[in-house]
Amino acid sequence: MVDAIRRDRASTDDLAGAVRAVLPGLEQFVRFEGLDPARIRSRWLAALDGPLPADGIGRDAVLDELSALIVGNGLRTGHPGFTGWVTTMPTDVAVAADLAQAVAVPQRWWATAGNFADDLAMRWLIALLGFPASHVGTFTAGGSTANLIGLGAARQHAGERLGLNPGRDGNLGFVEPRVYCSTETHHVVGRALGVLGLGRGSLREIALDGDGTIDVDALQRTLDDDARAGRSQVAIVACAGDVNTGRIDPIGELARIAGERGIWLHVDGAYGGWGLLDARVRERFGDVARHDSFAIDPHKWLAAPVGTGAVIVRDAGVLGRAFECETGAYDRERHAPVGTSDTGSPFDELGLGTPDFGVDFSAPARGLAVWAILREIGANGVRERIVRHNDCARRVADRVRGEPMLELLAEPVLSICCFRVRPKDWTNESRLDALNDAVLRRMRARGRSVTSSTRVGGRFAIRPCFINPRGTLSDADALVDEALAVAADLVAGH
Ligand SMILES: *Cc1c(COP(=O)(O)O)cnc(C)c1O
Numbered sequence: 001m002v003d004a005i006r007r008d009r010a011s012t013d014d015l016a017g018a019v020r021a022v023l024p025g026l027e028q029f030v031r032f033e034g035l036d037p038a039r040i041r042s043r044w045l046a047a048l049d050g051p052l053p054a055d056g057i058g059r060d061a062v063l064d065e066l067s068a069l070i071v072g073n074g075l076r077t078g079h080p081g082f083t084g085w086v087t088t089m090p091t092d093v094a095v096a097a098d099l100a101q102a103v104a105v106p107q108r109w110w111a112t113a114g115n116f117a118d119d120l121a122m123r124w125l126i127a128l129l130g131f132p133a134s135h136v137g138t139f140t141a142g143g144s145t146a147n148l149i150g151l152g153a154a155r156q157h158a159g160e161r162l163g164l165n166p167g168r169d170g171n172l173g174f175v176e177p178r179v180y181c182s183t184e185t186h187h188v189v190g191r192a193l194g195v196l197g198l199g200r201g202s203l204r205e206i207a208l209d210g211d212g213t214i215d216v217d218a219l220q221r222t223l224d225d226d227a228r229a230g231r232s233q234v235a236i237v238a239c240a241g242d243v244n245t246g247r248i249d250p251i252g253e254l255a256r257i258a259g260e261r262g263i264w265l266h267v268d269g270a271y272g273g274w275g276l277l278d279a280r281v282r283e284r285f286g287d288v289a290r291h292d293s294f295a296i297d298p299h300k301w302l303a304a305p306v307g308t309g310a311v312i313v314r315d316a317g318v319l320g321r322a323f324e325c326e327t328g329a330y331d332r333e334r335h336a337p338v339g340t341s342d343t344g345s346p347f348d349e350l351g352l353g354t355p356d357f358g359v360d361f362s363a364p365a366r367g368l369a370v371w372a373i374l375r376e377i378g379a380n381g382v383r384e385r386i387v388r389h390n391d392c393a394r395r396v397a398d399r400v401r402g403e404p405m406l407e408l409l410a411e412p413v414l415s416i417c418c419f420r421v422r423p424k425d426w427t428n429e430s431r432l433d434a435l436n437d438a439v440l441r442r443m444r445a446r447g448r449s450v451t452s453s454t455r456v457g458g459r460f461a462i463r464p465c466f467i468n469p470r471g472t473l474s475d476a477d478a479l480v481d482e483a484l485a486v487a488a489d490l491v492a493g494h
Contacts, residue, residue, distance in 0.1 A: 078470060083479065110352075176226075234264065270297040
């Protein structure tokens with residue numbers, strides 16, 4: 001017989017104890033001492049890889065494994081010397097907000113304080129970036145989904161101009177749909193077009209001009225050709241900070257072209273959109289009020305937990321029709337507007353937000369971490385961070401220019417600086433590529449400055465990207481010093 005009072009096997013009565021059990025391991029991890037533990041797979045692989053447990057090992061043993069095996073062998077994207085990615089480790093309040101959300105704000109619907117903070121965070125984000133308050137936004141799982149949603153709205157807009165409703169009826173009625181972007185545009189844009197049924201093949205990738213951004217004349221010619229051929233022109237995608245070099249398309253000009261032709265302008269600012277906060281680059285963005293949709297990742301420069309993207313859209317109506325989701329009958333009868341008065345029960349009403357602005361239904365209140373971050377450091381704190389990191393890239397560039405052994409491969413626009421080691425008299429490009437690859441690997445193995453590579457004009461480039469809140473100018477200097485020290489070693493050994 002089933003014991004009616006037998007408790008669940010899962011512990012539910014000592015949350016503080018569970019959190020306390022992993023805290024020392026987390027504290028140890030964020031000191032980033034010694035060599036990177038994630039190098040040593042043998043430490044965790046055998047211990048973790050096993051069959052489905054029949055009975056489980058119980059709470060305390062799980063918490064031990066979580067602390068020792070998972071946290072203890074974690075990935076150090078928060079190390080101040082890590083400049084390899086466009087994502088980073090969240091800051092303290094962002095981690096705390098994530099935990100609070102999991103416990104107390106379990107749905108992004110509902111009109112609780114946490115939901116209000118989530119909604120407020122989007123309004124703050126819109127204000128921070130300088131968009132008119134009439135723009136709307138939605139938090140997403142990341143830049144990939146943010147681009148998908150922006151482009152879904154673009155598809156709806158293009159369809160409605162042809163008397164279609166693609167959100168309801170699909171893409172029949174479009175004639176060879178086309179989306180325009182530069183060759184530097186992130187691959188998730190093409191995939192979004194695949195998901196939307198327009199197909200990756202609908203992307204027209206325009207070559208770069210001498211500045212390394214979209215060739216506007218070539219774009220105009222392609223637009224003219226396609227217009228003459230009667231093709232459906234869905235969107236122009238502007239790149240606001242490509243992940244290789246951080247360059248920003250001339251968005252003001254693209255907005256003008258899009259506006260004249262009645263084409264939707266989507267801006268992919270997942271990484272570089274935060275550059276709006278640096279007066280030195282803001283003008284590259286043009287007038288943001290004219291951007292139809294804008295993808296931006298709080299989980300990049302804002303250091304929110306990964307899983308926090310955002311998209312801001314000018315026309316709420318188009319967005320809502322693009323992602324319309326008919327509410328289930330059980331929801332509809334309780335769907336009441338949110339007021340300011342107290343209620344009999346918070347479950348009497350559905351709350352803030354709408355499922356029509358994205359592709360999730362149940363979802364975390366992702367904005368809660370954004371709220372915490374903005375509440376902690378304010379607009380000025382974010383602005384100082386962006387400017388400081390852009391300064392870091394400029395510092396690297398200045399140092400590189402002053403070192404005969406180093407060569408600058410792209411002038412920094414945002415917080416990325418691409419350079420390489422180039423010993424005097426070395427002219428063979430493939431030998432230079434191999435040397436730089438070796439320099440990068442040796443730097444990573446040493447652990448002080450861990451960064452990534454890309455290719456600029458076909459050349460292997462060392463590519464630091466400064467977005468880590470823990471990183472300062474001294475980390476930019478250390479990176480150059482490391483590159484020089486390692487290069488001197490390797491070249492001497494040649
Ligand atoms: C990071 C990034 C993406 C992808 O976003 P995710 O958050 O990784 O899904 C797309 N475009 C640009 C420019 C990016 O920097």
